[in-house]
Amino acid sequence: MLFLTLYLTGPRHLSVTTAGLVVGGTGVGLLLGSFTGGYWGDRFGHRPVLLLASTVGGLGTVAIPWAPTWTFAVGMPVLWYLGATQGVSTGALAALAVDRGDRRTSIAISRAASNAGFVIGPPLGALIILQSWTALFVVEGLMILAVRYLVAPFLPRENAYRVAHAAGAEPVGMLRALRADRALMRLLPAIVVVDLVYRQLYTTVPLHLRDSGQPVALYAALNAVGSGLILLLEVPVALRLRRLSSYSIIATGYALVGIGFALFGLPVSVASAVLAMVVLTSGEILYKTTATAHVLDAAPDHLVGQYQGLYTGAATSGTLLAGPVGTAVYAAAPALLWPLCGLAGLLAAATVLASRRLARA
Template sequence: MSKQTSGQPRRTMRQNLKELPAQAWLLTIGATINRFASFATVFLVLYLRSHGFSLPKAGAAVAAVGIGELVASVLGGHLADRIGRRNTIALSMFCSAASMLALSQVRPFLAILAVAFLAGTFAELYRPAGAALVADVVPEGQRVTAYAVLRFAINLGFAAGVATAGLLADHSFFLVFATDAASSIIFGVIALLSFPDNRSPAGTQGEGRGGYRRILSDRAFAFFLVASALVALVYFQQQTTLPIHVLRQGLSKTDFGLLLSLNGLIVVVFELPISVVTMRVPARQALSVGFLLIGLGFALTALAHSMPMLFVTVGVWTVGEMISAPVGYAYVADLAPKELRGRYQGLYGLFWASGTVTGPILGGLLFTVSANGFWALCGVLGLAASALTFGIRQRLVTLGEDDVAAIERAPGGLKP
């Protein structure tokens, strides 16, 4: 993510998109097809309820999927560095297809829990490999655009896919699982035919515990992981305390759905244009602003007692999301040595996903004590994450000369 100098003409979004390599577009196409049909787990509760399982048991199956997704972040990163990005994506997709079909057939509850865990693991196993592949094939200065395109396509595919899934479910739940499996197979075939076999040479894989010791000794990355976990705790209040707040204002579930729809609409329309601006800004500054806006947006919820005010708050934290998300992936890619890119992205995904656990637990406890106090705490956490990210000054990890040169060129790297 190289900073544009004042002597260079400003690049347009069209120029940035045209110069993305073909493999980045193929990854985006494959991920979009897969995300369009990744709706089996969304309908899992309804599916299990239709087979007579209680709501607590259905919820336990969804939790098993979530635990699998957390495991996938670390395991997927390790495999991406060990067996290569292409092979990890293909393994993820083909095994995901098999697990989705199995989930539609198993009936004993313990078997459902086991297969749901595998489904969550394999469905998300590709993500660190995909993020690392972008870093492999996209030049440093174009990575923010590449990650923004990938997020745009995935969000658009999911939004369109969920609506389609409802139509399929009305006819047969099996069609939901079968379509999900088919999309995974398509993505797996695209990976095998289109992506390079870029396994690291023997001796450069940073294998095992030694590789993770190198990563954890990278204090710049460690600080960024902590900041990401803090802001993720705040961000995932959209799934827990925000709906409670909306209902407490006398609004409806439909109103809450409209708020989340606004978030998706803003991301689809504005994230790519915003990425043209953020790619010119040093990464630490962009991330700090994004994290601050996420915290501020949720803090303002304490003052939002009507739909117009709630629209404003959602708009604020959505802008923060659009600024920080693509830059975050690119920043991690710039920090990581090539042979550890998968594990860097996997740990980043794990710490971000930790918000799906810490958010509901802490949010539920603290919101019942003082709702306004909790929203204020969200603002404080966003400020802390922003300050922590902006305060990252240097990398205290031993790197090769090529790695040091790359990070020095990257905004927010070794420069004071």
Template sequence: MRGLRRWWDDTAGGLPATFWYLWSGLLINRAGAFALLFLSLYLTAARDAPPSLAGLVVGAYGIGGAAGTLLGGVLADRWGRRATLLAAHLAAAGLMAALAFSTHLAVIAVLATLVGVAHSMPSPAFVAAIVDVVPEARRSRAFNLQFWAFNLGMAVASLLAGILAEASFTALFLVDAGATLAAAVVIALKVPETLTRRPALTPRAAAGRRPGLHTALTDRTFLVFVGLTFLLAVLTMQTSTIMPLAMREDGLRPSAYGLVVALGGALIVAGQLFVPRLIEPYRKSNVLAVSTGLMALGFGALTVADGLPLYLGAAVVWTVGQMLAAPPNAQINADLAPPRLRARYQSVFYLTFPAASFVAPALGGLSLEHLGERHWLVVGALGLLAAAGHLLAGPRRERRVAALRAAAAEPVRSAR
């Protein structure tokens, strides 16, 4: 019993109440965010759209997501985290309700684009708010819990989506809207504004160029880290884009693909809470190098996979890599951002995911078509490249983080 209590303290102890309300809002949001999982099926089955048009509408959602990520970052630093979260959740709930009753394909396409904007806006604000309220020493466990909640919510969403889609597509969109509205209520009632307003700039500082989104886009140390995260995201996207095609070529049924994906989700839900204690003694750059190396090994092993057991074994390897990578990746991203620009930095960081969702299928499909099973050797090489990049870039990142901490502490020392 004492050992269990110690594990709980190491995993989730010492986190403020505001974090747990943010965590609850994220979990509710993810558990209810299932309508878009079936958007292409809805368009083809219920609205008689050809597959090509359905693909364009789903792609429009992704374009909206990229725009929403940047917009959410800017607004979270200007309006505040709470205001941005509320605006995004309320807008998403209204748009999903409108989708439930829309019949014209052009209107559905516009609504899908706007839903993409609204769905992506909260991500930078969520992470910035967590950094605002969680002490630095406990951020790794906070980000680990965030990653766990995200995956738990998606697992619940996948289960509910299939049930609701068979009953009614209208119900699918309306329940999604209701869950989003419920998350907004939690935020409205329990989450205070976490953004600390900074003193006005001095006349001399105001005369220069004010820091903004361009600061993140020209920060070389940060952009190297974003580039390495993009490579990691390209590897992760293989499971939902190229792997199903490879499994079909190996003569495996869709149910086999579902089993591989379900195994990864089950491992994350069951094991993610044990990760912080496991990686705590090690440098973040080393953990990311090992985790990315494991992902490279897992996907590279698909070169020789021709049956379900090998796919399942490879999935265990790359999922462990994903689990190890999540906390340090999020914490480094938070550590590299100046306090005044936290959400803007988050928005640039989160652009890696829509970018990877485009690059992975676009180039991966060509690679699989022309290289066959050797495609997985290319994917493995990308993972090893990212692992080496983390080892090389780690010392410079650590010096940058130390400098930011010293700069943040300077006003405190001066005030004494």
């Protein structure tokens, strides 16, 4: 994902505009996979869906260097759809493996592993690219296949949908379950808003630092600070707070994310940028694990995959909106973006607290 635009505009000789359309197509595949991929796992079992998606996805990734360029318009979104479906089933299996109330800890462990991968992966990918672009995709695809075959013997086979049918009752559908949960329906828009704010870290923050005369090294250091804090603190914090109300923790996290981005509106220096990063990362540590677990805990067992996809899809929507919305505001009024981010974070926090009142009603 990190190197796709470079690959398309380099070895594949596409224009920047065309490459942008292809990358945009992968975002559509990712979004559709997040929202709909959970249905396949809930209906047919997360184990077979995960194994099928990872097998086809791994083979497709290996084939990228030899695929005709014209196939990318369809092939890339399909691969991203499979990747999102695989991710949703993985999250659902992890959620079903532990009891409600303990899912914050398991999600924190998963996120710590993911962040460790994001620390190791980019420099490793860059080293591979120095040798061969073809090797990048071959190694990536083979790794997907290797993990698929290594974990297959350990995956549970239970299908909650079929278990519910065997119990003699027709399982409640997704839409009916959501209509009955007004608190969750209030929370979902807040997830989109906060992720839109958070993803400014990867879109407008580097522009802001550059335009303020700061070197690229500062931006790289900020991301290292954030990843390091998550690796060190997310699991201990999840363990310490696992018995507290999820609404209060999520609302506090959303508020801290907003405040952290508002701090980028201060005169830019190393100290102010690091302070902003520490505050917003503190918010991320609080809300991401807790919000994911909260949505999964609200799901009936036979709908865990679709609820996992619902949360992932809401967050992915924020990711897709972050670039165009953030850059448009930054281009029109750079100084306005940061207080708007702060206000959005606080409004999202207030929405979470309002949804808590609905849950109690």
